Amino acid sequence: MSQSNHPGGKDAGSIPRVLISADRSSSGKTTISMGLMAALVSRGYKVQPFKVALDYIDPSYHTEITGRFCRNLDGYLMDEHGILDVYTHACETGGGADIAIIEGVRGLFEGFESLSDVGSTAQIAKILKCPVVFVINARSITRSAAALIGGYKNFDPDVEIAGVILNNIGGRRHAQKAKEAIEHYTGVPVLGIIPRDPSMQISMRHLGLMPALEGRRRLGDGGFENRLQGIEEIINKGIDVDRFLGIAESAKPLTALENSIFSPAVNENSQKPKIGVALDEAFNFYYRDNIDLLEIAGAEIVYFSPVNDPGLPEVDGLYIGGGYPELFAAELEANETMRKSIKEASAAGMPIYAECGGLMYLTEKISTGVPGKGTYHDASMPESTYSMVGALPGHTIMGQTRVVSYNIGTLARDCPIGKKGNSFKGHEFHHSEILEIPDDAEFAIALTRGTGIRGDRDGLIVNNTIGSYAHLHGVAYRELAGSLVEAARKFRDSRVSS
Numbered sequence: 087m088s089q090s091n092h093p094g095g096k097d098a099g100s101i102p103r104v105l106i107s108a109d110r111s112s113s114g115k116t117t118i119s120m121g122l123m124a125a126l127v128s129r130g131y132k133v134q135p136f137k138v139a140l141d142y143i144d145p146s147y148h149t150e151i152t153g154r155f156c157r158n159l160d161g162y163l164m165d166e167h168g169i170l171d172v173y174t175h176a177c178e179t180g181g182g183a184d185i186a187i188i189e190g191v192r193g194l195f196e197g198f199e200s201l202s203d204v205g206s207t208a209q210i211a212k213i214l215k216c217p218v219v220f221v222i223n224a225r226s227i228t229r230s231a232a233a234l235i236g237g238y239k240n241f242d243p244d245v246e247i248a249g250v251i252l253n254n255i256g257g258r259r260h261a262q263k264a265k266e267a268i269e270h271y272t273g274v275p276v277l278g279i280i281p282r283d284p285s286m287q288i289s290m291r292h293l294g295l296m297p298a299l300e301g302r303r304r305l306g307d308g309g310f311e312n313r314l315q316g317i318e319e320i321i322n323k324g325i326d327v328d329r330f331l332g333i334a335e336s337a338k339p340l341t342a343l344e345n346s347i348f349s350p351a352v353n354e355n356s357q358k359p360k361i362g363v364a365l366d367e368a369f370n371f372y373y374r375d376n377i378d379l380l381e382i383a384g385a386e387i388v389y390f391s392p393v394n395d396p397g398l399p400e401v402d403g404l405y406i407g408g409g410y411p412e413l414f415a416a417e418l419e420a421n422e423t424m425r426k427s428i429k430e431a432s433a434a435g436m437p438i439y440a441e442c443g444g445l446m447y448l449t450e451k452i453s454t455g456v457p458g459k460g461t462y463h464d465a466s467m468p469e470s471t472y473s474m475v476g477a478l479p480g481h482t483i484m485g486q487t488r489v490v491s492y493n494i495g496t497l498a499r500d501c502p503i504g505k506k507g508n509s510f511k512g513h514e515f516h517h518s519e520i521l522e523i524p525d526d527a528e529f530a531i532a533l534t535r536g537t538g539i540r541g542d543r544d545g546l547i548v549n550n551t552i553g554s555y556a557h558l559h560g561v562a563y564r565e566l567a568g569s570l571v572e573a574a575r576k577f578r579d580s581r582v583s584s
């Protein structure tokens with residue numbers, strides 16, 4: 087497909103799409119996905135990126151590369167309609183996409199259960215009728231790669247493995263033997279050969295890759311762009327991009343979707359409450375769909391930086407997402423005017439919703455390691471403690487335990503994110519725990535699955551401020567956006583009338 091044949095203007099169900107998966111994590115699919123996106127953008131394509139499951143960090147790179155917000159697709163949290171809704175909305179925004187590229191998670195068939203594909207990359211491929219390009223880390227294997235592809239191809243015939251990319255190849259002979267074996271025994275074409283190259287690596291964090299926003303800060307704009315450009319050059323040299331596009335074009339049309347959650351349902355003439363969204367190197371874990379849904383529910387979004395801004399902008403509510411506040415604890419502590427303004431807003435009853443990193447920031451203090459044991463990422467370093475906002479009680483300590491799990495909860499009381507009795511599926515991942523919480527502290531969330539803050543309780547709440555370890559997606563928990571916007575509207579109106 088040449089640049090002159092862009093399918094611009096087509097509906098989301100008919101644009102070319104392809105899913106990039108692998109047999110396991112650490113195969114190189116993230117870096118290869120990034121390189122393919124960059125190569126297509128350089129050719130003039132509008133690439134709409136997606137990520138299977140609920141990761142924030144890979145999508146930050148996809149967004150950075152394509153200039154279009156990456157969206158998450160999760161078959162455990164979302165029903166089939168929700169997945170199609172997210173896909174359609176993303177492809178049709180911003181003037182429409184030319185091609186959709188979906189990066190899978192872990193191995194192709196890894197999911198929530200052992201005997202079904204729920205929550206897996208394969209489930210998304212089937213719902214979206216999406217051909218799969220399979221990445222193999224071929225280090226030390228040649229003919230065995232054919233057995234691997236044959237097994238995956240036959241495991242679920244409803245998943246179409248349409249092409250293979252061999253990664254971590256040691257030399258010409260290695261590449262030739264693996265390619266010949268795969269194509270002879272499976273009939274699946276090998277689209278590309280990626281050599282072993284340290285420049286294909288992206289800096290790692292304790293829960294995944296370094297976020298793109300932080301990558302720019304640490305590497306500088308020039309260093310960051312050079313790294314991405316180097317990856318793109320390797321992809322262009324090693325992968326037949328035209329054949330990759332041909333596979334994307336082979337995707338079968340999707341049925342048009344009705345009753346979208348992204349359809350505006352508010353009076354555009356009404357005055358919009360302003361919701362401040364924390365966005366900087368410390369707080370950048372957001373699902374773009376949540377921001378879109380807040381706007382659709384009637385909010386005006388105002389971004390601010392707890393690290394860099396001197397105080398809050400004029401807003402009627404706050405949304406403080408996840409991130410790595412522990413890595414920027416000194417800067418957050420130093421910005422005393424911001425901490426004070428958030429605490430005063432909380433005391434005044436402003437609705438404030440904080441997830442994970444945002445929860446940690448709202449507690450009284452953060453310690454970057456267990457006292458006497460050093461930090462969670464380097465046991466030789468001394469523990470340090472930093473003052474935080476103090477809108478919520480407790481002392482956040484970065485510990486040795488890694489929590490990564492789906493969670494299921496019910497609201498135990500009315501709060502800014504919904505009414506008592508509302509239930510949700512969400513997820514949590516964190517290295518921290520919150521201690522020194524008073525016995526009489528209130529929690530707005532009762533969990534039936536997950537770790538939470540204390541026992542089966544999550545959603546620590548004071549006044550109209552709620553902080554939770556649970557991350558929520560507005561397509562899976564549909565009351566989220568409307569509830570927060572309505573709480574902000576009521577707060578604004580109460581200030582106007584007082």
